[in-house]
Amino acid sequence: MIEIESITKRYGDVAVVDDVSMVIEPHTLTVIVGTSGSGKTTLLRMINRLVEPTSGTIRLDGVDNRSVPGHELRRSIGYAIQGNGLFPHRTVAQNIGTVPLLLGWDAARIKARVDELLALLQLDPAAFGPRYPHELSGGQQQRVGVARALAAEPNVLLMDEPFGALDPIIRTKAQEDLLAIQKRFGTTIILVTHDMEEAVHLGDRIAVMDAGKLIQYASPTEILARPATGFVETLVGASDRPFKLLSLGEVRDVVEPGSAEGEGIAAGATQRDALAELLWSGRTAMPVTSDDGMPIGRVTVQGLVKRAARPK
Ligand SMILES: Nc1ncnc2c1ncn2[C@@H]1O[C@H](COP(=O)(O)OP(=O)(O)OP(=O)(O)O)[C@@H](O)[C@H]1O
Numbered sequence: 148m149i150e151i152e153s154i155t156k157r158y159g160d161v162a163v164v165d166d167v168s169m170v171i172e173p174h175t176l177t178v179i180v181g182t183s184g185s186g187k188t189t190l191l192r193m194i195n196r197l198v199e200p201t202s203g204t205i206r207l208d209g210v211d212n213r214s215v216p217g218h219e220l221r222r223s224i225g226y227a228i229q230g231n232g233l234f235p236h237r238t239v240a241q242n243i244g245t246v247p248l249l250l251g252w253d254a255a256r257i258k259a260r261v262d263e264l265l266a267l268l269q270l271d272p273a274a275f276g277p278r279y280p281h282e283l284s285g286g287q288q289q290r291v292g293v294a295r296a297l298a299a300e301p302n303v304l305l306m307d308e309p310f311g312a313l314d315p316i317i318r319t320k321a322q323e324d325l326l327a328i329q330k331r332f333g334t335t336i337i338l339v340t341h342d343m344e345e346a347v348h349l350g351d352r353i354a355v356m357d358a359g360k361l362i363q364y365a366s367p368t369e370i371l372a373r374p375a376t377g378f379v380e381t382l383v384g385a386s387d388r389p390f391k392l393l394s395l396g397e398v399r400d401v402v403e404p405g406s407a408e409g410e411g412i413a414a415g416a417t418q419r420d421a422l423a424e425l426l427w428s429g430r431t432a433m434p435v436t437s438d439d440g441m442p443i444g445r446v447t448v449q450g451l452v453k454r455a456a457r458p459k
Contacts (some may be wrong), residue, residue: 154203185242
């Protein structure tokens with residue numbers, strides 16, 4: 148658990164993070180979202196003490212993060228940034244093995260971990276391990292950056308706009324990878340973005356910052372349904388809200404009895420995808436198939452429209 152208590156960072160007279168308190172539950176993915184300059188990065192960096200707070204306390208599993216030297220703290224917390232920050236003169240394998248080496252892991256253990264992470268991120272260890280960062284595409288470099296941040300099996304992973312530089316298709320892929328990694332390792336992840344779409348997609352909880360203040364800290368559904376202020380409402384994009392809400396739910400939760408004509412959709416697809424497919428194909432209903440391909444009912448435009456309404 149991460150407990151942030153009345154944390155403030157001042158530069159001169161300006162509080163760029165202003166009396167922020169929040170509790171982050173273990174094994175969850177929290178997204179910090181807000182406009183440029185709202186203090187997101189500063190808040191994130193106070194967790195691993197790349198920035199020292201002016202006042203307030205941050206506790207990691209009950210331990211004040213000032214009770215260990217900063218460099219030691221940072222070995223135990225993963226950190227991934229936009230543009231990946233890889234060392235250009237080290238191979239991919241050496242980059243990923245950086246912190247394990249500092250921690251004194253033996254060579255065989257480091258190699259096993261490097262190979263495990265590369266495979267997990269769908270980069271062939273034999274092909275990519277020996278390459279240098281400039282021999283990789285931007286998306287591949289970004290994946291190596293994430294692998295490096297995860298190398299020493301940190302319980303906590305901080306990510307600052309990790310997908311900001313990626314094109315939309317690679318970005319979606321990288322987001323899915325991240326969710327899979329989190330499921331597998333149970334890492335507590337805190338991710339900074341200015342993209343509300345990304346926040347809604349990834350976050351168990353979303354923290355909205357504005358001018359150094361934490362304006363709202365809640366689940367995506369709550370943020371969409373009950374934005375705390377006009378600022379949050381604007382950030383959410385009021386006209387988009389019903390679709391964002393549908394993107395949070397799976398088709399399996401809106402299956403109705405009965406059958407329908409034409410191509411079906413998987414129960415695990417999002418409700419938003421189902422609506423898009425129905426509208427695009429000009430149908431009012433379509434069949435739903437279970438994870439093992441069996442027909443289990445149908446999904447209707449009418450059912451989805453009800454789901455897209457503001458939750459009571
Ligand atoms: N070392 C510093 N000295 C003075 N001011 C700083 C320093 N670091 C950050 N700031 C200021 O603090 C404010 C918050 O910066 P921060 O990087 O936390 O914002 P952000 O929400 O992450 O923004 P962005 O989305 O643009 O990265 C900004 O106005 C920035 O100019």
